[in-house]
Amino acid sequence: MPPVQPEQRELLAWYAANRRDLPWRATRDPYRVLVSEVMLQQTQVARVLPFYQRWLELFPDERALAAASDAVLHRAWKGLGYPSRAERLRATCAAVLARGAWPNDPAGLEELPGIGPYTARAVAAFAFGHPVAVLDTNVARVLCRRDGLDPAQGRAALQQAAEDALCRPQAVAWNNAMMELGALVCTARAPACAACPWAGRCRAARDPGRLAATAAPLKAATVKQAYGDPAPPRGTPVVKVVLALIHHDGRYLAQRRPADKHAGGVWELPGGKVEAGEDERRALAREVAEELGAEVLAARHLLTWHHRYPDRWVRLACYRVRLFAPEAVRPLASDGVQWFAPADLLAQVFPAGTAPLVARMRKYHRIAPRG
């Protein structure tokens, strides 16, 4: 078991002291968990509560629901909104009965009709105790604010961030805690940063200066600004690029741009364009293989920002990458790959677009810009 990190302990303690007693938190019956998850899709807790109790009296298990007629089904759901959810819920139960048993992992659950990426993980975690992270609107908001992530980046990246944050030994409490924090404190409109166990760790709370230290709630606009990196206006062409920050034995890997290309001779990090439909991590692995002949062992997201050109924006996502065999990457004069001590690396000229990363690295290594 991995140890529980300090920031994880802080949130779990807050949750233990502030959690609401919601009926679906007191069961591990997959059917009851599923009913709550589907009712809670785009619907607030307070609205769901009375419907949930009534529904379970009417349809106590999968079999009862699967046998319900359209009329009965819709009457019971009336008032909750998105009535197609009721049909989906019934279809899910019918599929489970036909199948003979519940799938108990996220992949199996997601194959059931009406179950998407969120609900699959929710049932896997809450009913079957799988150590998986759920990603809903609350979790996404909390993570984006705390770590300064771009909320507009794809679901895959945010799901990965949620997995990275997950407290695996206590996945049920953790997932509930993340959502509870988003619902009660880190709300969309006026977050109550003064009541937040993570205020001291949160980029969105820290950046606007003293605001969060006072009782005054953060304005939504302030929070948005705190991301620091504005999203491109709609219609702007955006080129996606991934960069690999490879650290081994006290040195960083860099390579020189080919002399015949734009900004030839300038040092840069390994990486390149994300192809259409390609995952960032896949692009990272591909570029590392192509440019270094090396295999990625692990990659952690470090920083994402935009660089603007007159005709387009470039979205740069930098990952801290560990290689399977870093010692096998040798400096070769011919392909311009070289290991640098931090100070030597930061003394190089980099493409202008990497300024935010260079600034972060200077801060991290406490290396002042050349004067």
Next chain:
DNA sequence: AATGCGGGGTT
């Protein structure tokens, strides 16, 4: 990647 899909609460 963008829409449609309800209904009710909050700002």
Next chain:
DNA sequence: AACCCAGCATT
């Protein structure tokens, strides 16, 4: 009047 909510399926 706009925004928000324990999303999913379809285009």
